[in-house]
Amino acid sequence: MRRPDLGRERRWRSDSDGDGQPPRALVVALVLACATLMTLDHSTGEDSPVDGARRAMGEVYGPVEVGAAGAVRPFVAIPEWFRSRGDMRDEIDELEAENAELRSSVATSGYDRNKLAEYDGLTAAAGTLGYALVPARVVGMGASQSFSSTVTIDAGASSGLRPDMTVVNNDGLVGRVLRVTRTTATVLLVIDADSVVGGRVGDSMEIGMLHGRGVLGDEGRLDLELIDQSVVPARGDTVVTWGSESGAPYVSGVPVGSISKVFANVRDGSQRAVIDPFVDFGALDLVGVVVPSGTESDRAVIEADGSLQ
Template sequence: MKRTFVLLVLAIGVLLVVIDRTLTPLAPVRAAGSTVYGTLENAIGAVTRSIGGEQRVRALERENAKLRADLLAGARPPLKLRGVAAHVVGFGQGQQVTVDAGTGAGVTRDVTVLNADGLVGKVTWAGPSTASVSLITGAGSSVGARMAGSGELGLVTGGEGGLRLSLFDPNAPLKAGDQVVTLGSAGGRPYVAGVPIGTVSAIESVPGAAIRTALVRPAARLSALDLVSVVVPDSRR
């Protein structure tokens, strides 16, 4: 039975070759088959690459983002916080971005948003599956700050001129290259402590000023955001 089947297949193959060369060319049939199978192959390849490659990369990215946020959240044991990984999916007016995580993932208003480099901003609105994030460079943004080296306290504000640091002590040591981190808020909202804000880029000289000010270059590249972490209250503990 098996031999008969093989012979039948061979006979059909020979017949197709004869027909192709003598009677009716089968080029259109082959072309159609190539199109169909080529399309299927491309589709399957795309799906395979997506599932096997991009999804694995995104999963690793999300896990890394979550671990970073969890480490920062765990810096103060009394706080029960966790990280929710999300991707920036839109840029809006007024220094705002949209992320693809919302209340369904535990995201709420007035919580910290950061990435692998530093502070991004805070959540100002949260829907079921998306949320709006106000960047630290936006007008009206105000973040309690601490100098990483000296421990001096101050305030970092946003606006058209970028980030500006104001130290409470006008005689505090300050130089270009100094690192600025978040001071932290009560309950970790809206900002948890110890997140890099940026680096002092220039000292402003204002004679007789009661505070000392400087320009700060953001640690996070806010114009090219992708993966971020949202630090939210952990109700699972």
């Protein structure tokens, strides 16, 4: 009765010393290594020594992610074959693109009108026209388990990308480039809890700060805090970026979302608005990275006038 039990116990414990307890030194060493890594990365902030390791890791895993995403893409499209015929699908794509274009032109019309009325707006528009887009596809998405909203795209330094460039798609603002490797780049989405974007309410020209709420899926929301706290933003107003100096990290005039709720803080009288982003962050695929016009790139660059370069 006893023997088989013993035998099994011995086999199960054969891995480690004695009763299967891993050596205490190993436990301490591993936990300390983790703590050191966290302290190193957390306390040094932006130019952390871990960043080099991240970049090296990106050089290795970036191309693998590009390959895996490319291999999977045809299979992801399979359900669509059953949903509609090829020509119908093309038509839907075309209509959707047109719809998005119309919607964004309607959404920004208030902003555009105001911009034209104000002279400094004209220079901003001229600045915006000097940009071009590098098309890229999303090849990796950070899991919600990591509580950060970042994606990998399949364009990198060799396509002319640098950190702090604006990333958009045909619905609006997606995020900004955090770091690049030779062939891939990591993008911080605007809904990430660490993301702060300068926003402007299109109809009143009021400026404020957009903070991500850090949740993907249906609840992907942004909070807008207006600098002038006495202004009450209206529901349904469109918020666009107000842009940063020399267009980094955000160029101006990109639609971000519309105001879905407004809360008044009774204590200090300030207003907080919840923004519903135009971009569907759960289904990101084709995006464009805003680069200066005439950038050297290993792929076709879409210039502001629609021509390919």
